[in-house]
Amino acid sequence: MMEPVKVGVLGLGTVGAGVVNLLARNGDEITRRAGREIRVTRAAVRSLDRARDCETGAIDIGTDARAIVEDPNIDVVLELIGGDELAYELVMAAIANGKHVVTANKHLIALHGNEIFAAADEAGVVVSFEAAVAGGIPIIKAIRESLAANRIEWVAGIINGTGNFILSQMKFEGVTFEQALAEAQKLGFAEADPTFDVDGIDAAHKLAILGSIAFGIPLSFDRIVTDGIRGIAADDIEYAEELGYRVKHLGIAQRQETGVAMRVHPTLVPERALLANVEGEKNAIMVHGDAVGPTAYYGAGAGAGATASAVVADLIDTARMMSVDPSGRVPHLAFQPDQITEEPILESPDFVCGHYFRVQVADKTGVMAEITRMLAELEIGIEAILQKDPPTAEDDARVIIVTKPAREGTLHEALDHIKALPTTRDGVVHYRVAEFED
Ligand SMILES: NC(=O)C1=CN([C@@H]2O[C@H](COP(=O)(O)OP(=O)(O)OC[C@H]3O[C@@H](n4cnc5c(N)ncnc54)[C@H](O)[C@@H]3O)[C@@H](O)[C@H]2O)C=CC1
Numbered sequence: 281m282m283e284p285v286k287v288g289v290l291g292l293g294t295v296g297a298g299v300v301n302l303l304a305r306n307g308d309e310i311t312r313r314a315g316r317e318i319r320v321t322r323a324a325v326r327s328l329d330r331a332r333d334c335e336t337g338a339i340d341i342g343t344d345a346r347a348i349v350e351d352p353n354i355d356v357v358l359e360l361i362g363g364d365e366l367a368y369e370l371v372m373a374a375i376a377n378g379k380h381v382v383t384a385n386k387h388l389i390a391l392h393g394n395e396i397f398a399a400a401d402e403a404g405v406v407v408s409f410e411a412a413v414a415g416g417i418p419i420i421k422a423i424r425e426s427l428a429a430n431r432i433e434w435v436a437g438i439i440n441g442t443g444n445f446i447l448s449q450m451k452f453e454g455v456t457f458e459q460a461l462a463e464a465q466k467l468g469f470a471e472a473d474p475t476f477d478v479d480g481i482d483a484a485h486k487l488a489i490l491g492s493i494a495f496g497i498p499l500s501f502d503r504i505v506t507d508g509i510r511g512i513a514a515d516d517i518e519y520a521e522e523l524g525y526r527v528k529h530l531g532i533a534q535r536q537e538t539g540v541a542m543r544v545h546p547t548l549v550p551e552r553a554l555l556a557n558v559e560g561e562k563n564a565i566m567v568h569g570d571a572v573g574p575t576a577y578y579g580a581g582a583g584a585g586a587t588a589s590a591v592v593a594d595l596i597d598t599a600r601m602m603s604v605d606p607s608g609r610v611p612h613l614a615f616q617p618d619q620i621t622e623e624p625i626l627e628s629p630d631f632v633c634g635h636y637f638r639v640q641v642a643d644k645t646g647v648m649a650e651i652t653r654m655l656a657e658l659e660i661g662i663e664a665i666l667q668k669d670p671p672t673a674e675d676d677a678r679v680i681i682v683t684k685p686a687r688e689g690t691l692h693e694a695l696d697h698i699k700a701l702p703t704t705r706d707g708v709v710h711y712r713v714a715e716f717e718d
Pocket residue numbers: 290291292293294295296324325326327343345360361362363366384385386387411412415468469470471472581582583584587
């Protein structure tokens with residue numbers, strides 16, 4: 281048997297402890313798969329006084345992460361501290377020191393991946409990041425390797441466990457947004473800064489990675505249109521359900537005629553669709569390849585065990601390919617580095633999808649006809665209409681419309697006309713609708 285692979289872990293929090301526990305529990309089987317033992321020999325933590333959720337007796341633990349990335353006895357650096365600045369510095373230093381890297385850090389990869397992978401290619405090392413997208417679900421491997429024969433048309437999914445957990449808890453347990461978020465934090469799903477989860481930023485980090493490996497484009501986090509789950513009104517969830525939809529927070533990367541649409545937002549999904557029925561912290565991603573058609577990947581997107589599952593799989597891959605000529609390795613972003621090409625990334629007015637909107641109007645004869653006429657003038661088809669009494673304002677009515685797929689800029693043109701009607705009250709609520717073939 282070959283020498284053990286010596287791993288230096290940066291950060292022994294939820295995921296770090298999960299990895300140590302998993303290696304201890306399944307060590308023999310992991311060695312049989314990897315061909316050599318994977319051994320955590322060093323770890324850096326922020327505070328030596330904190331109790332750990334794993335057995336650390338055999339690990340040399342200190343507080344100096346830089347010492348690990350420079351240690352000649354370390355083969356693989358496992359970055360699990362999160363965030364982008366320090367993690368970036370440590371990962372770049374590890375690469376410069378000729379070490380392979382495994383990370384669960386989507387923030388780091390989404391913002392700095394282009395540079396990190398170029399440095400890794402140059403140094404002949406590999407940076408693996410399966411855990412960074414949808415935790416334990418093997419979605420990076422599926423897209424990069426198993427679907428490599430396809431031209432990928434779209435990727436759509438629930439890629440933030442905390443956000444999905446909050447929406448499910450609010451719906452099924454009747455708890456408030458704040459209570460559900462506190463529970464997600466307690467369970468270890470949420471990011472250190474949970475605004476990343478609730479404002480869609482974490483999902484956008486992951487979507488940047490998915491879009492890049494699906495389409496062969498550079499990581500483009502700052503081009504993603506991002507809305508979170510804050511402020512979704514219970515009324516809209518109810519109306520959507522009455523119309524046969526569920527509200528889910530989706531990340532969508534989709535080829536359109538004029539470019540690539542990359543967006544993260546609350547979305548109305550037909551109630552029978554697979555993605556509509558994913559609850560709790562579970563993630564689910566659909567990938568459509570031109571040859572294979574739609575495919576689905578479901579599982580735990582967060583949590584110590586599930587995330588460790590992906591991290592350790594990357595460690596096993598790393599152990600196996602350490603002796604492989606770099607030119608024979610799977611490219612970091614699925615396409616050969618010199619084949620990554622820019623494509624136009626669309627702004628929101630160019631998105632083509634269905635739309636849900638709610639507008640409050642004076643409850644007078646002819647108002648509904650006026651609204652539908654304005655949509656018709658702009659050739660926006662109507663899928664469904666609902667009229668409801670608002671909770672207050674007895675003389676008003678709420679009009680809720682779901683349109684057929686239309687250019688978003690055209691929809692906003694129609695909404696501007698509708699808002700300008702003398703019978704329209706302030707404020708229009710708008711959500712996108714997505715219908716993806718299962
Ligand atoms: N928790 C989850 O379910 C998932 C987490 N991730 C990612 O995994 C990474 C780690 O996440 P968690 O384990 O949940 O976070 P965590 O907050 O539980 O653990 C991070 C640990 O790093 C330590 N740390 C911070 N600065 C340090 C430094 N300079 N030196 C040494 N240690 C330092 C912290 O004290 C903390 O214990 C993040 O990038 C996160 O986004 C990815 C998928 C799922």
